[in-house]
Structures are given as structure tokens and as C-alpha cells.
Amino acid sequence: MASPASSRMAASSLLRATRTTLPKPLRQPTTASAAAGASGLFSASNSPGSTRRHYSSDLPPPPPLLQKLKADLKTAMRAKDAPRLTVLRSVLAATLNASKTATPITTDAQLIALLRKTQRGNEEASAEARQANRADLVEKEEAQIRVLEEYVAGSGVEEVTDEQLRLVVRGVVSAMTSEGEVTAGGKAKMGEVMKTLLAPGGPLEGKSVDKAQVARAVKEVVG
Numbered sequence: 001m002a003s004p005a006s007s008r009m010a011a012s013s014l015l016r017a018t019r020t021t022l023p024k025p026l027r028q029p030t031t032a033s034a035a036a037g038a039s040g041l042f043s044a045s046n047s048p049g050s051t052r053r054h055y056s057s058d059l060p061p062p063p064p065l066l067q068k069l070k071a072d073l074k075t076a077m078r079a080k081d082a083p084r085l086t087v088l089r090s091v092l093a094a095t096l097n098a099s100k101t102a103t104p105i106t107t108d109a110q111l112i113a114l115l116r117k118t119q120r121g122n123e124e125a126s127a128e129a130r131q132a133n134r135a136d137l138v139e140k141e142e143a144q145i146r147v148l149e150e151y152v153a154g155s156g157v158e159e160v161t162d163e164q165l166r167l168v169v170r171g172v173v174s175a176m177t178s179e180g181e182v183t184a185g186g187k188a189k190m191g192e193v194m195k196t197l198l199a200p201g202g203p204l205e206g207k208s209v210d211k212a213q214v215a216r217a218v219k220e221v222v223g
């Protein structure tokens with residue numbers, strides 16, 4: 001039988017061992033550290049690399065015609081309208097590419113200029129197919145041309161004929177010459193004329209013209 005002294009020693013050893021093996025209580029985060037953690041999570045959710053993105057409200061709204069083209073794309077997909085699908089996909093892809101440059105398409109007039117440029121490409125392809133006696137390709141290009149003409153005609157954007165454009169150019173050149181903005185040869189600078197014509201608020205704003213058409217008219221007038 002163990003003596004009282006030995007029993008007390010055994011109990012003391014058991015108590016020390018129990019205290020050593022017991023897990024330490026977890027520290028609760030302070031109010032400051034919890035706030036810092038929440039702030040960090042909020043910052044991460046709004047960082048440029050996060051999935052959630054916020055877009056600036058300063059961006060101009062998309063052109064009405066562009067919204068129509070996007071809606072028509074869905075309709076054309078359901079209807080399996082191949083010519084319209086080809087046109088819309090091409091134009092929307094070109095618009096997306098332009099949005100990544102310094103000259104995005106922000107107006108219906110700019111969009112109509114793009115449609116006209118696309119139409120010229122189709123007309124050239126149609127002529128080449130006709131020369132090659134490829135009636136199937138001719139019909140394919142002509143079907144796309146009809147779609148493009150439909151959008152141009154229904155856009156409500158004012159079209160400018162070559163003669164009207166030359167009149168506008170002559171007016172700008174005359175004004176620039178009277179103000180002394182001429183070259184050594186006494187002629188207005190072609191680049192300056194183009195800049196004035198195509199500037200925001202300029203005489204061609206809101207009209208269906210493209211740079212190539214304007215450049216031709218300026219070259220004819222300035223010489």
C-alpha cells in the first residue's frame with residue numbers, strides 16, 4: 001500500500017502533465033485586425049485583377065445603331081440568316097477592334113462609314129468573282145451587299161454626295177486661306193483641311209462620310 005506522501009507526489013506529477021498537454025486557447029482577433037482584414041478583402045475584390053470589375057460612368061453610351069446590330073445578330077442566329085450573320089459578325093468585330101484604339105466608333109455616322117467601307121469590299125469581291133465566272137460567290141457577296149444597304153438606308157444618318165462634299169471642302173479652304181493658313185505656294189495645307197473637316201463639331205459631324213472620301217475631295221480642291 002502506497003504511503004500518503006507518495007500518493008501526493010503522483011497526483012502532482014499527473015496534474016503537471018495534464019497542464020502541459022492541454023491545447024492553448026485560440027486568440028480572438030481584435031476589432032482593429034478584423035477591420036483591416038475586411039478592408040483587405042474589399043480592396044482585393046475591387047483590384048484590377050479581380051473577377052469583379054467596375055466600369056467608368058464617364059464612357060459615352062454606345063451608338064443606337066450598334067445596339068440594333070447586336071440585337072439583330074441574335075435574331076439572325078435564330079433564323080440562320082447566313083448573309084446577315086456574316087455581315088454583322090464582321091462589322092461588330094471591326095467595332096470591337098476600333099474600341100481598343102485611339103479612334104473608337106462612338107457615333108452612328110462613324111458606324112455607317114464602316115458599313116460603307118465593308119460594302120465596298122463586298123463589291124470588289126463580287127466583281128472579282130464575276131470575272132472568274134463564280135456565280136455562287138457573286139450571289140454570296142450580293143446578298144451581303146443587300147444587308148449592308150438595308151442598314152445604311154435605315155440609319156437616318158445624312159448622306160453626303162461627292163458634289164456636296166466638294167462644296168463643304170471649298171468653303172473650309174476659302175476660310176483657311178482668308179485667315180492666312182496656307183503653304184508657301186499659296187494653297188491651304190491638306191492635313192489642316194482634313195483636321196478641320198473631321199474635327200468634333202466640324203462641318204461633317206453627324207454625316208455619313210469616311211476619311212478616304214474626304215481625302216479625295218480635299219485633294220481635288222486643294223490640288
